[in-house]
Amino acid sequence: MDHAAYVAWQRACLAEMLRLLRPDGAIFYNHKWRVQNGLLQDRADIMDGFPLRQIIIWHRSGGINFNPGYFLPNYEVIYLIAGPRFRLAPKANAQGCIWKIHQETGNPHPPPFPVELAERCIRSVGAGPVLDPFMGSGSTALAARRAGVDWLGIEKSPEYIKLAEERIASSEAEL
Numbered sequence: 001m002d003h004a005a006y007v008a009w010q011r012a013c014l015a016e017m018l019r020l021l022r023p024d025g026a027i028f029y030n031h032k033w034r035v036q037n038g039l040l041q042d043r044a045d046i047m048d049g050f051p052l053r054q055i056i057i058w059h060r061s062g063g064i065n066f067n068p069g070y071f072l073p074n075y076e077v078i079y080l081i082a083g084p085r086f087r088l089a090p091k092a093n094a095q096g097c098i099w100k101i102h103q104e105t106g107n108p109h110p111p112p113f114p115v116e117l118a119e120r121c122i123r124s125v126g127a128g129p130v131l132d133p134f135m136g137s138g139s140t141a142l143a144a145r146r147a148g149v150d151w152l153g154i155e156k157s158p159e160y161i162k163l164a165e166e167r168i169a170s171s172e173a174e175l
Contacts, residue, residue, distance in 0.1 A: 003036055010046045013133060018050065018081065020131065027081040028121040030058070030113065033073065043077065053082040058117060059100045078121070089126025104139070118143035138164030142171055 001009070017027050034041045056078040065072040078099075104114040118140040122130055128149030132140035135153030137160060144151035145168070155161050 003034075003041060006034070007045050014046070014050055014081070017131070017133065021083050023083040024085040024087070024127075025083045026053070026086050026125050027079075028056075029079040029081060030076055030117075031079065032076050035070070038069070043079070047079060050079075050081050051083070052079055053086065054080040054097060056080060057098045059098055060114075061100075061102045063103065088124055092124040092126070095120075095124070113137075113139040115139045115142045115146070119146055122147045122149055135164055136160050138167045141168055145171065 014027070014029065021027060031043050031046075033043075058076045058078055060074055060076065063072055063074055099117065099120060101114050101117045101120070113136060122128070122140075122143050128144065128147075128151065130140060130144045130149055130151040132151065132153045135141065135155035138153065141151050141153050141164060153164065155164065
């Protein structure tokens with residue numbers, strides 16, 4: 001997808017999420033940097049105008065870098081977009097804004113999102129429900145279940161829906 005179309009799509013997704021957000025709710029928008037035509041694209045063009053409360057850095061371990069022109073990207077940015085009455089759960093404000101959480105392994109989804117990372121976001125808010133509009137392999141659903149919070153996931157790929165359903169079903173025994 002070219003850059004302008006990608007920005008428009010992401011802004012439309014965020015606008016819908018914000019429309020659905022309770023005044024005391026939050027959106028944790030995780031995003032890797034994109035490189036197109038050899039140049040880094042930050043997310044200022046996507047985030048412009050949204051009520052950005054804070055930036056959290058997810059420092060992840062490992063990864064593979066096939067491009068000899070770039071250092072290994074070992075962090076991602078999580079934008080905390082918040083409603084006007086948003087407050088963190090008690091004691092969550094003692095966490096720093098750099099979260100060192102290992103990447104998930106053994107997940108066939110190409111960019112697996114660690115359950116631990118989703119769970120930290122959910123527990124930092126302390127309330128639900130949770131909406132994951134890009135459900136992928138279901139990590140956020142698993143984190144919400146662990147936190148005892150209602151959730152809803154949206155995913156367009158039948159392959160990933162099946163993967164998420166299998167992961168969620170296999171987690172039933174753990175709860």
